[in-house]
Amino acid sequence: MENLTIDQIIAKINRKERFNAVAADYSFTLKIDEYVPYICAAVHDGHQFRKELWQHCTHSAYERWFEEDPCTKTIIQSQPIVIAGLDSRFEYDLNRDPEHAIYEDAWGKPLWITPLSAEMKAKSRAKHHAFYRVVHALVAVLEAQFNRCLVFDMHSYNWQRWDREVPTWNLGTANVDQTRYHVAIEHWRMMLDALFLPNNIKNDAKINDTFQGNGYFLKYISQQFKNTLVLATELKKIYCDELSQRIYPDVVHCIESYLKQTITLQVTFFCESEL
Numbered sequence: 001m002e003n004l005t006i007d008q009i010i011a012k013i014n015r016k017e018r019f020n021a022v023a024a025d026y027s028f029t030l031k032i033d034e035y036v037p038y039i040c041a042a043v044h045d046g047h048q049f050r051k052e053l054w055q056h057c058t059h060s061a062y063e064r065w066f067e068e069d070p071c072t073k074t075i076i077q078s079q080p081i082v083i084a085g086l087d088s089r090f091e092y093d094l095n096r097d098p099e100h101a102i103y104e105d106a107w108g109k110p111l112w113i114t115p116l117s118a119e120m121k122a123k124s125r126a127k128h129h130a131f132y133r134v135v136h137a138l139v140a141v142l143e144a145q146f147n148r149c150l151v152f153d154m155h156s157y158n159w160q161r162w163d164r165e166v167p168t169w170n171l172g173t174a175n176v177d178q179t180r181y182h183v184a185i186e187h188w189r190m191m192l193d194a195l196f197l198p199n200n201i202k203n204d205a206k207i208n209d210t211f212q213g214n215g216y217f218l219k220y221i222s223q224q225f226k227n228t229l230v231l232a233t234e235l236k237k238i239y240c241d242e243l244s245q246r247i248y249p250d251v252v253h254c255i256e257s258y259l260k261q262t263i264t265l266q267v268t269f270f271c272e273s274e275l
Helices: 006-014 051-056 061-067 118-146 178-193 216-224 249-272
Strands: 002-004 019-023 028-032 038-042 081-085 149-157 169-172 205-207 228-236
Touching: 002 006, 006 019, 006 028, 006 118, 019 118, 028 118, 038 118, 038 249, 081 118, 118 149, 118 216, 118 228, 149 216, 149 249, 169 178, 178 205, 178 228, 178 249, 216 228, 228 249
Parallel strands: 002 019, 038 081, 038 149, 149 228, 169 205
Antiparallel strands: 019 028, 028 081, 169 228
């Protein structure tokens, strides 16, 4: 894995080079094994939290982990193009617009004991900006090469806080063209719905049940690129114990193996469909 500046990463993308890199500031990783018409993203996978922020933060490492999306990079790691955040959303949230990317409070609790300085906020916003420079360059190259692009925006969510039964998979589609892409969206839902999980874990997939797909990552790409569909895909945290922070590797492996096949099939369906 190479350590590259943002300009170096973008230059490699524009030359359509294959590479596996971490950003020079260690804020995200990008792997490109092959230039294909799709990207897999895990923007909330990261848990890093800049040391100068520790004394200011009211949330423990566990509280931050609880609201992050652990293992979302792992379940897509075998795909040819994978971009993933390394920093915690509690430093800056890649799925929020730049103005609101730094939380003042998080899930009903003030985040900072003392307000962050302008310099501290600027460091985080710079990383947010750099990430989106790379995303823009990557989608632009893929859409130009293939005339269309598919982005799998992978997330996970805590289910034990809900007071009703919630789906294993939720697709948020409120901010994509549901008329143009409804067939591709339903095809993805059906493929996820067909997964058989170990240990008799129930599996189902629904659209706009728990989340509607209001994230900035989806909105940014959808607004900037007219022929790219972002599939905001939320996975219920069945692969871990939310309360004890224990990961179930057999479940993670099962999901990764299934996505290795089904993502490819979804891309083929999408590329062969009339849009």
